[in-house]
């Protein structure tokens with residue numbers, strides 16, 4: 001009996017897969033269900049500047065109820081919060097280093113008491129040391145893993161349980177295409193992003209049977225913020241950097257449409273396909289041609 005059921009499931013698998021692909025394709029052209037953000041309390045780590053600040057703006061413009069931003073530099077946080085309040089959205093800030101587990105748990109408690117239950121968590125904060133393994137200071141290597149990867153463990157552990165109780169929540173990770181295709185000269189960053197990608201994959205699948213709670217991973221290409229300032233791109237006209245406002249808009253749209261994975265720009269899907277079919281020597285030619293080997297030589301890091 002069990003074997004008959006397993007066989008039936010096996011036969012139905014391709015049918016379910018085809019239906020899922022058709023549903024996803026239809027979602028590209030037909031209007032789909034869009035999350036109304038008016039009841040949402042959104043927390044953005046690294047919300048004081050860069051992509052994080054644009055995310056705060058975008059969530060506010062699209063009607064989020066309250067926005068909370070975390071970061072290490074009070075001035076940036078205050079400036080962003082003041083700007084968001086001018087849009088007419090309640091915005092509070094907390095100084096919090098996401099690499100410090102005790103501080104994350106302490107500030108998460110303060111957020112719950114002072115603002116309420118977070119229903120959308122955006123793990124955006126990150127640093128880049130930007131050196132080769134041999135040139136890197138050990139503490140700097142540890143710091144980027146603590147902030148970029150482990151920081152997400154602590155923030156997610158702090159807010160996910162209540163989302164599961166409420167059956168209402170969304171965890172977002174601003175990752176990077178470098179999680180899928182690493183470059184030399186930023187070994188700390190690429191490792192932390194690949195690790196964070198696995199964290200999100202595992203988390204997303206773990207949420208399959210949790211109604212009302214979902215996850216989104218965003219993988220942007222080089223974006224015009226302070227993070228990679230000084231990096232030399234070989235063909236900036238062919239591969240121009242993304243605008244942080246575009247990354248923010250696409251991210252909020254993905255949350256509202258409940259998309260699990262977003263590559264920015266969408267042409268980056270070609271990278272994933274090429275990586276899985278080409279031999280290493282051919283991939284090395286692409287890296288040589290694009291200048292990815294040497295683009296970090298002029299880079300000073302952003303910690």
Ligand SMILES: NC(=O)c1ccc[n+]([C@@H]2O[C@H](COP(=O)([O-])OP(=O)(O)OC[C@H]3O[C@@H](n4cnc5c(N)ncnc54)[C@H](OP(=O)(O)O)[C@@H]3O)[C@@H](O)[C@H]2O)c1
Nearest residue numbers: 046049050051071072073097098125126176222223225227
């Ligand atoms: N720029 C790019 O080319 C690019 C491309 C792909 C993906 N990304 C990703 O996009 C996200 C945002 O990057 P960005 O370009 O906006 O960089 P950014 O301008 O350097 O901003 C980084 C943000 O993270 C915060 N932050 C850093 N360490 C923190 C810590 N320990 N605790 C709390 N906040 C911390 C910073 O604030 P404080 O310094 O005040 O703490 C700042 O608000 C990152 O995850 C990055 O990896 C960026």
